[in-house]
Amino acid sequence: MFAFLANPDRFMAFSRWAAPMFGALAAGLIAVGLWFGFVAPEDYQQGDTVRIMFVHVPAAWLSMFVYLCLGVASFLALVFRHALADAAAKAAAPLGAGFTALALVTGSLWGKPMWGTWWVWDARLTSVLVLFLFYLAYIALRASIDDETKGGRAAAILALVGLVNLPIVKFSVDWWNSLHQGASVIRADGPAMTSDYLIPLLLMGLGYMSAFGALWLVRIRAEVMRRRANILALRAAEA
Template sequence: MWSYFANPERFDRLARALIPWCWGVAAVLFAVGLPWALYFSPGDYQQSDTVRIMYVHVPAAWLAMFAYAGLGGASFVYFIWRHNLADLAARAIAPAGAVFAFICLATGSLWGRPMWGAWWVWDARLTSMLVLFLLYLGYMALRGAIEDEKLSARAGAVLAMAGLINLPVIKFSVDWWNTLHQGASVFRFDGPTIDASQLWPLAIMALGFTVLYLALVLTQMRAMMMERRAEALERRRERRLELEAEL
């Protein structure tokens, strides 16, 4: 399956067909989800309107973690099969994931101020999100520091996989260290403890964020492919000009 989509031409056709759909579906989901979440859904009986921050905060947190899994998965595929597209995907995912992690931290801090009485609390989940953000930054810094493209791809893949292995351990150690954040309320064995009037807008926002993420990554991947093609064309033109000059 990897090899089937590793063909850049085939991927390009697929991406070109998918990208407008992704942007469109994301726009529709946000058009429905944002007003519902921010205006029509009921406030919480304890948190009143601040609960609305959750509709942005929770999807951003999910996406930040999901994107790291994607980064690690793409890196693994690149490391084993050396498909350039997997490396392109990893490079496109990293900034998107970092931004989602940042949104999660920023909205969490805005929510913490009225609820916990502090902009920042050294709570386990906040801290592990901060560490995840640092992992993204380290990955992007390493990719940026190595000029050679192949070497940068392989070093980045090794680092992303190491981060993926270590992430559960970090999560566990930080949980052990301190927990103030409320427990999970959506994905639980005994069913969600969150009311349907809040679960629906949350689900729509989460789906909207996910489709937006796909749109961002696919668009970025196509942009990088075209950039590479443009560079190749530029080099070919220069070589032709040199040859003509010699003649």
């Protein structure tokens, strides 16, 4: 599959129909997920504030998943010098930063009524903040180097370094004391929530994933077209 999509022309043909398909799927999944979330019963401890979960948790999932995509694309671009992988990495970073920012903001909104504070410097929250800073650093580093090739390589190295933070984000609640609750969906003994909450949460997670897929494809397409336009402009200037 990767070898097939590694060809820019094949990728452009694939993404032309895949992007709107993922977009439509995302809209449907998120709409249904929100409806199930709003009709779910109040939590006996958290009341209506539990509904923030349906926005916050999928955003937190995607913040890590997108960074993994960024890291893999950066590795392929750095090792194999593949232009499409570099475009994919560049396109993923702002999307990942957006999901991470949403996770941080909604987490603070959820934390205030539950913990009595907007923020605590515990392992989970701090490691997610570090993840957000890695996204911003990647974007800033690429933008600060005029030579696009050198900027891409430098940013790719930074992205690979940032992969070390992903297991810290994932297992921080298990490794250190934290106010943040542990895993509730993927557990050895099964999910720790009823279907009233699990179904809308999974629908929202799939919806976020589909939305990322659609936006990522669109952004990669735009980056490929921008690079092609620059090449044509350069050739015209040399002619």
